[in-house]
Amino acid sequence: MDKGHEQRDIRIEVPVLARVEGEGALELDIQSGQISNVKLRIFEPPRFFEKFVEKHTCDDVIDMVARICGICPVAYQMSAAQAFESLFGIDPGQWVRDMRRVMYCGEWLQSHALHIHLLAAPDFLGFGSALEMAAKYPDEVRRGLMLQTLGNDLIALFGARSVHPVGLRVGGFYRAPSSAAVDAIRARLEQALPQAEALITWCASLDLPDDRQGFISVGLRHPQEYGIYSGNVVSDNGLDIDVADWDDHFREIHIPHSTALHAELDGEPYLVGPLARLNINLDRLPADTIEVLQRTGIAFPSNNMFHSMLARAVEIHMAVLEAISLLDGYREPERAWVDWQPKAGVAIGASEAPRGILWHRYDVDAGGHVTSARIVPPTSQNQGRIEQDIVQSLQAFGLDHDDDALRLRAETVIRNYDPCISCATHFLTLKVNRS
Amino acid sequence: MRRLILLGIGSPFGDDTLGWQLLDALVELGLELPGWQIAYGKADRPGPALLERLQNQDAAVLIDAMQGDEPPGSVRLVGRAELLQQDSPMSSHGMGVAESLALGEQLDMLPSALHILAIQVGAEPGPAAVAQARSLLTALLVPRA
Numbered sequence: 001m002d003k004g005h006e007q008r009d010i011r012i013e014v015p016v017l018a019r020v021e022g023e024g025a026l027e028l029d030i031q032s033g034q035i036s037n038v039k040l041r042i043f044e045p046p047r048f049f050e051k052f053v054e055k056h057t058c059d060d061v062i063d064m065v066a067r068i069c070g071i072c073p074v075a076y077q078m079s080a081a082q083a084f085e086s087l088f089g090i091d092p093g094q095w096v097r098d099m100r101r102v103m104y105c106g107e108w109l110q111s112h113a114l115h116i117h118l119l120a121a122p123d124f125l126g127f128g129s130a131l132e133m134a135a136k137y138p139d140e141v142r143r144g145l146m147l148q149t150l151g152n153d154l155i156a157l158f159g160a161r162s163v164h165p166v167g168l169r170v171g172g173f174y175r176a177p178s179s180a181a182v183d184a185i186r187a188r189l190e191q192a193l194p195q196a197e198a199l200i201t202w203c204a205s206l207d208l209p210d211d212r213q214g215f216i217s218v219g220l221r222h223p224q225e226y227g228i229y230s231g232n233v234v235s236d237n238g239l240d241i242d243v244a245d246w247d248d249h250f251r252e253i254h255i256p257h258s259t260a261l262h263a264e265l266d267g268e269p270y271l272v273g274p275l276a277r278l279n280i281n282l283d284r285l286p287a288d289t290i291e292v293l294q295r296t297g298i299a300f301p302s303n304n305m306f307h308s309m310l311a312r313a314v315e316i317h318m319a320v321l322e323a324i325s326l327l328d329g330y331r332e333p334e335r336a337w338v339d340w341q342p343k344a345g346v347a348i349g350a351s352e353a354p355r356g357i358l359w360h361r362y363d364v365d366a367g368g369h370v371t372s373a374r375i376v377p378p379t380s381q382n383q384g385r386i387e388q389d390i391v392q393s394l395q396a397f398g399l400d401h402d403d404d405a406l407r408l409r410a411e412t413v414i415r416n417y418d419p420c421i422s423c424a425t426h427f428l429t430l431k432v433n434r435s
Numbered sequence: 436m437r438r439l440i441l442l443g444i445g446s447p448f449g450d451d452t453l454g455w456q457l458l459d460a461l462v463e464l465g466l467e468l469p470g471w472q473i474a475y476g477k478a479d480r481p482g483p484a485l486l487e488r489l490q491n492q493d494a495a496v497l498i499d500a501m502q503g504d505e506p507p508g509s510v511r512l513v514g515r516a517e518l519l520q521q522d523s524p525m526s527s528h529g530m531g532v533a534e535s536l537a538l539g540e541q542l543d544m545l546p547s548a549l550h551i552l553a554i555q556v557g558a559e560p561g562p563a564a565v566a567q568a569r570s571l572l573t574a575l576l577v578p579r580a
Contacts, residue, residue, distance in 0.1 A: 070480065118483070118530070131534070134541040142542055149487040163479055 010403065026410060027257075028390070030399055035391050040383055040414070042258040050373040058084040058170050058342070058368050065360075065375070066164045071114075074107040074155055075353030076375075077168045078229060079360040083349030084170045086244075087364060090340045095333050096172040098326045099158060101229045103167075104351070105319035106154025108228070109147055110162070111354035112274070112312040112319075115418045116203065117144025120309045123412045124206045140202065143195050147316060150185075150192055154323060157185055172337030182330040189324045196317040197292050203313040204296035208306040213392050215303065215385060216268060217276035220352050226284040226318055227277055228352050234280050235265065236301065243350040246359055252376065260380040269384030272356025273417060274311035275302065286321045289314060305389055308416050342368025353378050355418055379419040389413050436472040437493040439576065441552075442485075443477045444499040444532060450556035453500040457510070457554050460565040461498075461572075468576050482530045486539045494548035494576065497532065500556050507557025510568045512575060515549045550575065 010030040029037035049068050053061045062080050066073035078100060085092060117140065118130040127133040134141040152162035157177045159165020167173050220227035220243075221234040234240050239249060252261040264270070278285075279301035285293070293300070293314055298307065344366040350359040356378030363372040393413045394406060401409070443458030445451045455477050462475055476488060489495045505511060518536055532551075539545045552568055554560055560568070 114483070131537055131541055134538055138542050141538070142544075145483050145486060145538075145542075145544075149484050152484050161479070162484070 039257045042260045072353045075358045078351040079349045079358045083347035083360045087345050087347035092172045102323045102326045103158040105323040106151045108319045109151025113144045113147035171340045176332045176336040186327045196320045200313045203310045212303045216270040217279040218270045219277035244348045263381040271385045272378045275308040278311040289318045439471040439494045440474045440492045446479045453554045454498045457560045485535045486544045492546045495546045498552045501553035505555040510554045513551040
């Protein structure tokens with residue numbers, strides 16, 4: 001047989017995606033020139049958080065769910081707080097809403113800056129790690145670290161610390177930051193704005209694969225704001241529902257190869273995260289961000305999954321602008337929370353974690369104790385889409401590439417989603433079985 | 436006066452808290468090092484944000500728990516070269532002290548003097564360990580008259 005047309009049977013196993021808030025592996029079989037099997041296997045043992053929170057008070061639960069993730073604890077707190085406040089009929093007021101949005105901008109900043117500069121960019125610049133990349137692109141990596149630190153400090157401004165912050169409570173915050181602290185960080189945000197603008201230009205200049213795919217984008221959409229803190233659940237194929245109606249359209253399902261539940265929207269896999277959000281929130285971007293994005297010449301909505309990194313850069317610019325705007329004219333309130341009374345019922349809330357919609361549902365008793373909980377995180381929602389993407393991307397890439405190239409492309413696809421398990425995909429061993 | 440930061444690395448739990456405990460003990464002791472203005476700090480899995488904490492310092496000593504062959508609760512100094520020899524993978528969730536320092540070295544973001552004061556896991560820092568830590572820091576940073 002002509003070797004150039006040989007159709008190999010290949011089995012690629014990436015056995016351990018280890019160390020992180022999600023343990024998984026990748027299985028890929030190619031037979032007779034077709035992908036016959038792809039499984040993103042998540043075998044992380046159940047972490048039982050939904051059981052841990054039972055019998056705890058709502059305020060305790062806000063701190064407990066922050067422990068689920070070291071990168072997006074704010075998202076867990078925001079979804080939980082809004083769920084309880086919705087049930088109890090609490091209006092925390094404009095100051096609380098604005099400051100929570102600022103805090104959330106901090107989380108997006110640090111999470112997106114880390115992913116772009118330390119995880120995703122090395123893939124597209126041909127480096128094995130950020131350390132290697134730093135030798136040739138020191139200014140870019142320094143920019144990433146600066147933005148990440150700024151985001152962390154913005155979280156700590158309200159939460160006392162950036163990892164597992166403790167500042168949020170039902171009805172508001174435990175305390176308001178001082179005007180002096182706010183002024184100092186606002187000045188740093190203004191200094192960072194040119195860097196955020198340069199980041200968009202830089203991401204748009206990278207030689208990304210042109211891999212266009214069909215997928216459903218799902219995200220929160222708010223009447224006035226870019227979907228961060230709240231909004232309706234909206235898709236680009238016509239869905240527009242209140243977060244309380246989630247179960248009418250979304251379904252979690254067990255898949256044998258994953259301990260994390262998959263999710264479907266009306267029976268279909270879907271995408272959550274920066275690209276999906278940007279696709280359905282373009283008209284909610286600040287005018288300055290739109291202008292910078294338009295100068296790149298890259299059109300959104302985009303169906304190129306590799307535009308996810310650019311979408312993160314756009315969201316960083318938006319978050320910096322948003323935080324500057326919301327902190328303008330900051331005044332310390334007399335009290336950073338409103339009083340409330342518990343009530344029995346079902347509490348539902350959702351917000352946009354850096355990686356996508358984070359939906360919470362709690363049953364609460366009359367004393368304000370949680371009796372059951374259900375949490376739908378973004379990474380589990382994206383599992384089905386990631387598997388689809390691996391198949392489509394590798395076919396577009398060409399299955400005749402050697403095993404190392406196929407593995408790298410598959411890992412690049414996974415990393416592009418910034419799943420928690422992506423941490424491990426940089427250093428996996430590869431086993432190839434040929435028949 | 437030159438600037439020195441003593442930064443405890445750890446968390447509130449188990450042996451991971453030993454670095455913080457040793458830092459607290461040195462603060463309580465009223466550590467003084469002639470010629471140095473000392474700042475103190477604690478960090479819980481700082482990741483690459485560690486580099487920001489080391490900015491604008493002439494010297495930094497990270498105080499961290501160690502799994503080695505030393506007697507439990509004993510302390511020793513680990514130098515810059517040994518620190519940077521660590522070869523660990525890097526990720527956004529799992530970027531540890533060694534990886535962050537390697538990145539800082541690459542980006543020329545580290546203080547010229549950088550050490551780890553390591554305390555062996557298995558026992559809390561007692562008076563002997565605290566005295567040993569003070570002696571090590573003094574010998575390291577204060578030239579003999």
